[in-house]
Amino acid sequence: MKKIIPFSFRFWEGHASVLKAFFFSRLLREKVLLLALVLVMVLTWFSNVVGRTAHWAREFNNTSRELAVQRGWLNQRTKIEAASRAAVEHLDPAKTYNGPRLQSEITAIASRLGLNNNNYNADNPQTERTSQFSKNSMRVEIRNAEYSSLVNFYREIAKQTPYIGIESFRITVANGKHNASLRVSSVEIVK
């Protein structure tokens, strides 16, 4: 039975034989030169394409990880929203502080305790919002104060818990005077 050879294979086989015969008929120096040229070209291209493939693979993996993380968060959306609702349901919306109100309350406490412009400084409040509530925070600095003033200031803020809280606190002592840097924050329930 006659062996059936696909046309495409016969085509390439025929051309490869022509090329092989051509290559074998060259002088040795021509063969070596041709091979060297092709080799340099192949090595350059191959290393380049491998580098780009590796870069693409890294990007692909990073994106896959990112998508997996996003999918995780999106899957938890309902749960997190429920947790958010539960976190604020025991708070009285009327007692919550927005940014300006937080700033005025903290400044009022400082004034009541005798901390004036010389040793009290507060930044503008910054706000982060969700659909159910927002968080306002501001940095407060007290300089060259007595420790008792700081304690009283802290106690006054603590009385406002859980509507006002302290996020970070640092105190330094120099020449018997105290400097404090703290970030206070408040929750505002969105009606």
Next chain:
Amino acid sequence: MRLQLPERFKLSTPARKVVLLPDVHFFCRAVPIAEGATAADVAAQVELALEAMSPFPIAQLYHGHFWHPGAKNAFVFAAYRKRFPAEQVESWADAEAVLPAFACMLNTKVADSTTLLLWSEKGLTAVCWDSAGDAPSSVLSRELPPITDSAFADHVALRQAVLRDSSASINVIESTTAPALDTSQVTDDFSFQCEHAGSVFTREQLDVLDVRDKDELANRRRARYRDLILWRALLGCVATIALCVVLELALMGGRVWQKGRAAMVRAQEPGVSKIMLAQNLAMYVEELSTKPMRPLEMISMASEKLPNSIIFTSATVTGLYTLDIDGQAGVASDVDAYNTGLSAMAGIERVETKESRVQNGQTKFRIVVTFKPSAFQAAPQS
């Protein structure tokens, strides 16, 4: 003026050259071969036989042989070198093989007891096989008589004489054309054709038939092997180029895919950020209600075991239960005593001394105190 590419650089298949020598110059014999012999053994046995039967030293002969594995005989042919003028020998340099004309038909598929008659311009050769699976038993070669008025009758008589001398065969294949290399197909094998018969040899088989100097043939084989390695390296390069093309195409497709995925990440990002923010804020509100930060309570607890020589220079609350203290001590051993004292306190989980150095007679230190969550549960807000 149009530039012409030199002929040798044109991408065309160079014609393969096989020199077929006149049969009448060769004496031929069948040589018995020991059973189980390899090709190398056969070559050695053939040379021994030639030395025994030839009137000339083997170095003065052009010789070759035909044998295939399993055959009981090898067929040897040799010619005195001086029969071939130097100019003719020089023209063999670029030939793939040089062999007597009849030798190119030795691989013909024949039945038992067959004679192949090969007519050429100068003579008639009869190749006789007793057994189809063996080498030929004999080859007879006769020159044609000079052309006369009775040429046809002379040729018939010559044919009869050759057939008679070659012993009677059951089958006779007769070719009125001389065998020639078939150059129509470009393959690695060598195909020879004459009228009614054909014979194909591999490169290795043709090397054995080649009558040229064996050392020169060995050099040519080595050069061919080197060329084969270079060719295979070139094929490897071509395969790598094909791989590069495939990778390039895959990369193109992959980039389009990746672009779509990156767009999806960007599209989902605002929604995900909102969920993350909601989670963080929910945790913050939860902590604010249940676990407020108590920096002064921490400082107060950390001061309970404070030796007289130690003063704090700064205290930083770095987490709900972690206090980072910088201080200095007048007495170096008090730092260790303070550390030990703090570690022994019920509400403290861990005390780590991060730094301790002596400067101007003062020991400056930094310790990180981690409190147990239970330490502040019962404590009311100060």
